[in-house]
Amino acid sequence: xxxxxxxxxxxxxxxxxxxxxxxxSVNLGPQHPSMHGTLRLKVEVDxxxxxxxxxxxxxxxxxxEKLAEYRxxxxxxxxxxxxxxxxxxxxxxxxxxxxxxLFGLQVPPRGQYVRVIMAELSRIADHIISVGLQGxxxxxxxxxxxTFIEREKLYDIFEAVTGARLTTSWTRVGGIFRDVPxxxxxxxxxxxxxxxxxxxxxxxxxxxxxxxxxxCIGIGTLxxxxxxxxxxxxxxxRACGVPYDIRRARPYLCYSGLDFEIPTxxxxxxxxxxxVRMAEMRQAIRIIVxxxxxLPGGGENKDKLPVSVxxxxxxxxxxxMVYNDMExxxxxxxxxxxxxxxxxxxxxxxxxxxxxxxxLGFYIVSDGTGLPYxxxxxxxSFYNYATFPKQATGRLISxxxxxxxxxxxxxxxLDR
Amino acid sequence: xxxxxxxPTPQSPRKEQRTLTWAERLYLPEVLRGLRNTWRHLFRKxxxxxxxxxxxxxxxxxxxxxxxYRGEHYLKKDEDGHVKCVACFMCAAACPAECIHIEAAPxxxxxxxxxxxPVRFEIDLLRCIYCGYCEEACxxxxxxxxxxxxxxxxxxxxxxxxxxxxxxxxxxxxxSLSTHRYRPDGVPGATPAAQGSAH
Numbered sequence: 001x002x003x004x005x006x007x008x009x010x011x012x013x014x015x016x017x018x019x020x021x022x023x024x025s026v027n028l029g030p031q032h033p034s035m036h037g038t039l040r041l042k043v044e045v046d047x048x049x050x051x052x053x054x055x056x057x058x059x060x061x062x063x064x065e066k067l068a069e070y071r072x073x074x075x076x077x078x079x080x081x082x083x084x085x086x087x088x089x090x091x092x093x094x095x096x097x098x099x100x101x102l103f104g105l106q107v108p109p110r111g112q113y114v115r116v117i118m119a120e121l122s123r124i125a126d127h128i129i130s131v132g133l134q135g136x137x138x139x140x141x142x143x144x145x146x147t148f149i150e151r152e153k154l155y156d157i158f159e160a161v162t163g164a165r166l167t168t169s170w171t172r173v174g175g176i177f178r179d180v181p182x183x184x185x186x187x188x189x190x191x192x193x194x195x196x197x198x199x200x201x202x203x204x205x206x207x208x209x210x211x212x213x214x215x216c217i218g219i220g221t222l223x224x225x226x227x228x229x230x231x232x233x234x235x236x237x238r239a240c241g242v243p244y245d246i247r248r249a250r251p252y253l254c255y256s257g258l259d260f261e262i263p264t265x266x267x268x269x270x271x272x273x274x275x276v277r278m279a280e281m282r283q284a285i286r287i288i289v290x291x292x293x294x295l296p297g298g299g300e301n302k303d304k305l306p307v308s309v310x311x312x313x314x315x316x317x318x319x320x321m322v323y324n325d326m327e328x329x330x331x332x333x334x335x336x337x338x339x340x341x342x343x344x345x346x347x348x349x350x351x352x353x354x355x356x357x358x359x360l361g362f363y364i365v366s367d368g369t370g371l372p373y374x375x376x377x378x379x380x381s382f383y384n385y386a387t388f389p390k391q392a393t394g395r396l397i398s399x400x401x402x403x404x405x406x407x408x409x410x411x412x413x414l415d416r
Numbered sequence: 417x418x419x420x421x422x423x424p425t426p427q428s429p430r431k432e433q434r435t436l437t438w439a440e441r442l443y444l445p446e447v448l449r450g451l452r453n454t455w456r457h458l459f460r461k462x463x464x465x466x467x468x469x470x471x472x473x474x475x476x477x478x479x480x481x482x483x484x485y486r487g488e489h490y491l492k493k494d495e496d497g498h499v500k501c502v503a504c505f506m507c508a509a510a511c512p513a514e515c516i517h518i519e520a521a522p523x524x525x526x527x528x529x530x531x532x533x534p535v536r537f538e539i540d541l542l543r544c545i546y547c548g549y550c551e552e553a554c555x556x557x558x559x560x561x562x563x564x565x566x567x568x569x570x571x572x573x574x575x576x577x578x579x580x581x582x583x584x585x586x587x588x589x590x591x592s593l594s595t596h597r598y599r600p601d602g603v604p605g606a607t608p609a610a611q612g613s614a615h
Contacts, residue, residue, distance in 0.1 A: 076512075078547045078549075142453075142454050146457070163548060164546065169547045169548070201453060205450055205453055208440055210443070213434070213436070316552060316553075319557065323556075323557070332555055333506070
């Protein structure tokens, strides 16, 4: 019995009986339910043991980076949604932060706080679904359905704020396209009041679950050194004991004024990643509560504090000014028409934000025209997924499924 | 700037956290504990709502989007019953999906207020990504996005909306001022002409 072995790591090591001595090539994916997105694994199996694992990517290649060269900076926001369809708001905000660095703009405090709140809500939506799908892959079907309920509640908030549930396209260069609805703080507080109970329920179902523990502990272990050398970021890196978080290492927006912890674990296996994700959701709640308290203007915003830069050469002027005021109408035309308005200075900028999966970077090269010369996305999934052969080789096929679920690889941003 | 919480050192693996206790190894109590959770959910009010897409009388039957939702487009008319659009091509220029096709022509002589109007205004909703940039870019409040999210059709041709279809939708949704750029509760300050054309 494997349970008789007190060492959890030794318990999951493949036994000699699981090998038959000759190898067989098998394709896992691209159309396989346990593959997260269209991913293909070319594997060589010896009995039930993976001898060689070779991930093949590019099945969801959409040419986002090339499309960016034919879109202006605001038009690329809609493409950044589609890069990571688990947390589109984080991608919107990441791109906007990069653009503001390029243009040299400073978003007003209200805009920064609203962005932080939405980014953290989006982080909860990503983590909770990733935990739920991890449960699904390991046989805990109910947990997946419960996490989807929480995400639906979050999507209702996103819909009220951005006008769309998934394809949010919320930010613009220099701010956001409209202020939040007046009942925004109440909506978020009502959601946050019920979230801890839902998280407790998930933890009760999974944390001490014998099947879940057996399939997570000691699986996909990465050492601290391996994780750093592969460029792994996000919950995967923090599960290896490295307290690296862009929100703390290179604070953007108003994160430096908010009090939060960076949850870490030392083990670096699938179970540690799950625990880090659960702890990060609780930290996100803490961040949102603080940001709601500090939100300048509150929900009503009686003083009409701006959420975007007030320069009408950058942000479109309000519609009533466009209809009434000649100068605003000219600004409106100049920003919208190709070849006018919104020209960044020549140069290049790399800016990174902490997306739910890790460091999401945008490297923008500008030649001084309205269209970017080159936009390179540094997706966290690409680097995290690169460690997959390391995690799966020498393990059983079912371990590979468990490790794949814990990486939370998003094919959209992986293939770009 | 508030004091930052010192980052705790990575927790070392505690053995009891990662191995089952004797009570947990008994198996059956843990299974019953899990079943208690699933049974609790069985008696909760269902979270899902019916989606039939056609019957819109009962609020239980469909989801009501908030104002400012980005659904299907419509075009608005002015006081004279003409299309408000002045064929300035701003929406077509702002569209990231390049789905708006406009052909402009000089207005008939009895249209006193402007010189150009669209003889052809087509939106290819199969290409459209519902980002709302057209509504944002429109300088005369002519195009807007409705709360319609039921976007299915049987043929591809049905989803290419021409001017007549968009104006007919506009009649259905009312011609009030766009909510897109505004707070959903609406901000006053539109032109008298625009307010006059509301309904």
